[in-house]
Amino acid sequence: MPPRVSLIIVAAGRGARIGGAIPKQYLSCAGRPLICHTIEALTRAHEFPAATVVIHPDDRDLYDAAVARLSSDAARALATPVFGGATRQHSVRNGLESLADAMPEIVLIHDGARPFASRELIARAIEAALLHGAAVPATPMTDTVKQVDSEGRIVASPERASLRAVQTPQAFRFDLILEAHRKAARADLTDDAAVAEAAGHSVFVFDGDFNNTKVTTMLDLREAEARLSQDASEVRVGQGFDVHAFAPGDGVWLGGVLIPHDKKLEGHSDADVALHAIADAIYGALGEGDIGAHFPPSDARWRGADSALFLAHAAERVRARGGVIANIDVTLICESPKIGPHREAMRARIAEIAGIAIGRTGVKATTSEGLGFTGRREGIACLAMATIRLPPD
Numbered sequence: 325m326p327p328r329v330s331l332i333i334v335a336a337g338r339g340a341r342i343g344g345a346i347p348k349q350y351l352s353c354a355g356r357p358l359i360c361h362t363i364e365a366l367t368r369a370h371e372f373p374a375a376t377v378v379i380h381p382d383d384r385d386l387y388d389a390a391v392a393r394l395s396s397d398a399a400r401a402l403a404t405p406v407f408g409g410a411t412r413q414h415s416v417r418n419g420l421e422s423l424a425d426a427m428p429e430i431v432l433i434h435d436g437a438r439p440f441a442s443r444e445l446i447a448r449a450i451e452a453a454l455l456h457g458a459a460v461p462a463t464p465m466t467d468t469v470k471q472v473d474s475e476g477r478i479v480a481s482p483e484r485a486s487l488r489a490v491q492t493p494q495a496f497r498f499d500l501i502l503e504a505h506r507k508a509a510r511a512d513l514t515d516d517a518a519v520a521e522a523a524g525h526s527v528f529v530f531d532g533d534f535n536n537t538k539v540t541t542m543l544d545l546r547e548a549e550a551r552l553s554q555d556a557s558e559v560r561v562g563q564g565f566d567v568h569a570f571a572p573g574d575g576v577w578l579g580g581v582l583i584p585h586d587k588k589l590e591g592h593s594d595a596d597v598a599l600h601a602i603a604d605a606i607y608g609a610l611g612e613g614d615i616g617a618h619f620p621p622s623d624a625r626w627r628g629a630d631s632a633l634f635l636a637h638a639a640e641r642v643r644a645r646g647g648v649i650a651n652i653d654v655t656l657i658c659e660s661p662k663i664g665p666h667r668e669a670m671r672a673r674i675a676e677i678a679g680i681a682i683g684r685t686g687v688k689a690t691t692s693e694g695l696g697f698t699g700r701r702e703g704i705a706c707l708a709m710a711t712i713r714l715p716p717d
């Protein structure tokens with residue numbers, strides 16, 4: 325039987341060194357909050373029964389918004405988040421206590437701001453914890469290290485060959501690290517290796533990874549963005565077009581918003597032409613057919629369906645392929661209803677369903693100057709374009 329391995333991602337910090345009102349783990353990086361990349365990398369690397377993220381109580385909304393941007397596989401792997409404490413040590417303790425009933429064999433404790441952990445690194449961490457009980461990934465020092473006093477005077481030059489720079493995930497036998505945290509006398513230990521050491525355990529190092537960097541400064545964030553963007557560097561554009569006819573009614577669904585009108589749009593689902601055109605644009609960019617292929621009109625399940633379902637599915641397909649939606653642009657063609665008063669509500673709803681920022685959505689409208697079927701007020705037509713970025717094949 326493979327060992328039961330739990331994962332704690334520590335994301336309760338305030339990110340003081342990076343500044344700004346939003347903690348760094350929630351700052352946007354390559355189209356999504358940084359923490360999303362960390363969660364995706366870890367949950368892709370190993371099938372954890374439940375990955376627990378420790379968050380600051382003030383960050384619940386930021387966390388929920390970030391989780392909404394995860395692929396469904398990564399979101400499924402997450403347990404309910406745990407609230408952290410005043411220090412990193414306290415936060416990890418809360419995470420460990422939340423797992424005490426489940427009693428996993430091994431626990432990995434990882435920084436929320438390290439988005440580059442590889443599958444190989446996670447495998448080494450688990451192996452090292454099984455072998456030693458307490459182990460941390462480390463890399464050789466490339467810079468010479470000096471110890472200085474409070475005036476900046478060098479007081480020691482430790483031999484570089486014996487020094488290591490320590491990363492996460494730090495890996496432990498669960499009972500060992502839980503007990504070490506419970507009996508820790510000090511509250512200011514900056515990593516879990518120090519907690520294990522304080523409890524008298526030998527902690528071993530295993531091979532870390534120079535790519536497994538931590539985002540601490542704004543420069544780190546930009547570098548991480550460049551590396552993550554390279555992963556999804558192939559830009560693709562898709563188009564979508566849809567038409568629905570008017571029928572007697574009292575409102576039309578457009579862009580996920582119900583607009584009062586003296587007619588409705590006729591269709592198998594809620595007939596939201598805008599969401600249909602956008603979903604088709606995304607499927608087109610992916611090369612994955614169209615809305616009818618994924619949700620056949622012959623299937624009674626989609627009768628009267630909320631079209632948000634279709635757009636959410638298309639957006640999920642982008643995430644499942646490791647991509648991001650760069651922008652969505654929509655043009656509605658109709659004489660009425662007036663679109664302008666509802667534009668912002670539609671942009672917000674489209675952004676919400678697609679899991680992107682509102683600034684990445686555009687909603688425009690035009691009439692057809694009285695010409696054709698839209699001019700005769702027989703229905704509404706919609707054009708949409710979507711730009712997505714995918715990892716190269």
Ligand code: MG
Pocket residue numbers: 566567568591595596597600
């Ligand atoms: Mg349609």
